[in-house]
Amino acid sequence: MKYSASALAGALAVLFPTLAQGAAPPTPSQIVAAAPAADWVDVAPENLLVMDLADGGRVAIELAPAFAPVHVANIRTLARARWFDDTSINRVQDNYVTQWGDPTERKQLSIGTVASPPAEYDRAVAGSGFQALPYRDAYAPKAGHAGGWPAASDGKAAWLVHCYGMVGAGRGMAPDTGTGAELYAVIGHGPRHLDRNIATVGRVLEGMDRLAALPRGTEALGFYARPEQRIGIGSIRLGSDMPAAERPAYQILRQGSPSFAAWVKARANRQDDFFIRPAGSADICNLQPPVRRKP
Template sequence: MTAASTMAAPPQIAQPQQPAKPRSAGDIVKAAPASDWVAIAPSDLLVMTLSPDTQGKARQVIIQLLPPPFSQGWIGNMKKLALAHWWDNGAVYRVQDNWVAQFGDPDEDTPQAKPLPAGLAVVPESEYKIRTFDAPEFINKGKDPYASFTGIERGFPVAYDDDYIWPTHCYATVGVGRNNSPDTGTGAELYAVIGTPPRQLDRNIAVVGRVIEGIEHLSSLPRAPGNGMYNDKAKNTPIQTIRLASELPQDQQPRLQYLSTASQTFRDYVSARVNRRDAFYIYAAGSADICNIPVPIRRAP
């Protein structure tokens, strides 16, 4: 991972006195025991199939939903919407640079809006955060401009004050579009972050998950000016289907795992990441922004 370096081989300089090479963050993840990998239940995955790209290549985006007790009102709605196949023939209709790609019903808020299924919950703003709980999985030692401190809980970045925990907005975070307060959205209109972590949205919008595979199919879409709404519907990217993975045939269910954020391996991985001492880096920060500690994800071996 030579960052913005070129592809050239590093210069070979003999350094006979050098201590044993420290393991890289990547090496540590590769050496993790199988027991450190947590399977993500298919019922916690949304699989979005976009229309093929201009080259005819398939585009699949996989979203991991937050675990309880975070944002369960909206997530319950989203599972209902998925099981109703409500998003089928929807679209990605808004792509604003350094901000979000938004998707759902391109006709929402018009007379042509697709009716929502019955029985969706109206979730209160109080659900943007939850009461703090004991034994957090991973506490991040980096200072944070938006919270007392930050951490990672079952694979998801979170922030804390004395009494509450809330999921944070990072790159690839998925949240719920809404109108002005006190509306909190249903979960029908969603966005994925494609730029600088918009942490100012924390506790202002429901975070419901994160894209764990295929974010590049959203982040590389053409931008529209201003707030990113395409002025011409022909520019929308059609959504063929969004399915809960548990509804797919067994052999089509993505089998994904995240590196347990409660594990020693994860702590070692973060330590190696923030204290890089390899031939590329000359200065190690020693700590990191919570949005700059990606939780390793893999396909089950």
């Protein structure tokens, strides 16, 4: 995926056939709003995790089995067993993560989960669908997208990157890799130093406005000082376990589609009335694929 000028012109011609020569180019939002149905891909119900907070808030997460298959299998097993129900959000560390799970750390995990998953911190780039952006990255030789996910690569391996809203599996010290029973979402500037040091298992599709706005914990690492400060989790269900009528449905702008290429280019070269000097490039964490509720 080169995002070349000619590819962009082609994409724009398809999306905005009446775009006048010399008129202001479409903004990223306009490109997303105009993307045809074929440029969107459904989030599979078996990759959808629906967390309903005790107070009624909802957080929807997409799992990434192509990058962390054993961790994702564990999370599916736990969700199917409704293991997460009545657990809580226990840690909110400013500019870092919101983390949830069993605060007692004593809840039985031997319900079909793998006790010590392998270190799914990266995978072979071959078969990952990785496509590099033409922009520099502070952390990796190449950053881009893989199968619709923000990713990076060194030419051999590919890995998901720690951007705002990405979900990882909490773990202790090496060689512990975490089971998937303790999950966190990034709520600050991408802590990319965690890349390849922890299993990144998914991304938040909806509800970041809630996870990121929770009161910060005052104990070390942002843990809440008192149990009553924790935010109760009513349930975490797998989308495929929910009745179809209840299940929320999401779509991701399809990597490689004309709209996606045009959106990347427009994000890196803001040209609406507000912007005076387009950057000409963008950080992968500012290029997370657009998500929408399926219309």
